[in-house]
Amino acid sequence: MRTTKARHEEYFNFLRSVSLLKELPEEKLAKIADCLEVDYFNRGEFIIREGEEGNTFFIIAKGEVSVTQTTEAHGQPKEIKTLGVGDYFGEKALISEDVRSANIVCNTNDTQCLVVDRENFNQMVGTYEELQAYLKEYVEELSRSDVKRNAL
Numbered sequence: 412m413r414t415t416k417a418r419h420e421e422y423f424n425f426l427r428s429v430s431l432l433k434e435l436p437e438e439k440l441a442k443i444a445d446c447l448e449v450d451y452f453n454r455g456e457f458i459i460r461e462g463e464e465g466n467t468f469f470i471i472a473k474g475e476v477s478v479t480q481t482t483e484a485h486g487q488p489k490e491i492k493t494l495g496v497g498d499y500f501g502e503k504a505l506i507s508e509d510v511r512s513a514n515i516v517c518n519t520n521d522t523q524c525l526v527v528d529r530e531n532f533n534q535m536v537g538t539y540e541e542l543q544a545y546l547k548e549y550v551e552e553l554s555r556s557d558v559k560r561n562a563l
């Protein structure tokens with residue numbers, strides 16, 4: 412049997428390895444480990460669809476996903492990058508208060524994502540100015556690359 416405590420420790424240790432969160436104090440990481448959910452996906456499943464409303468932030472604990480986006484020039488979404496363990500996604504809809512701006516499609520079976528809801532995301536980010544500034548900057552950069560590739 413895997414106890415609640417063992418699971419908590421596992422998530423805590425994993426969160427500690429995520430570069431985005433490296434500046435957060437341990438108590439904060441422990442809180443996040445307490446409030447996250449785990450979601451499982453198989454190859455081909457959409458984790459996020461562009462245009463939908465979204466209230467969650469994801470960190471990949473296992474597996475790989477593709478980021479795809481529809482542009483003016485193509486009817487089908489095109490892959491813009493892949494993300495793996497320790498990478499994260501879904502922050503843009505939360506930070507820009509907008510709908511999802513790209514698709515996230517699962518590439519590998521038994522992919523595991525740690526999921527943080529908007530309230531906990533705001534608590535995680537809001538109290539750390541550097542983290543907030545970093546993500547805001549990054550999200551603005553994403554918007555600029557969306558414009559460059561003529562994303563719809």
Ligand code: WNU
Binds near residue numbers: 492557
């Ligand atoms: C991109 N354009 C857009 C990625 C993940 C985290 C950071 C890049 Cl800090 P959302 C769709 C998600 C979006 C981003 C992710 O896809 N994404 C991109 C792009 O070029 N989105 N519009 N590259 S990977 C990535 C930086 O997380 O958040 O909630 O859902 O819009």
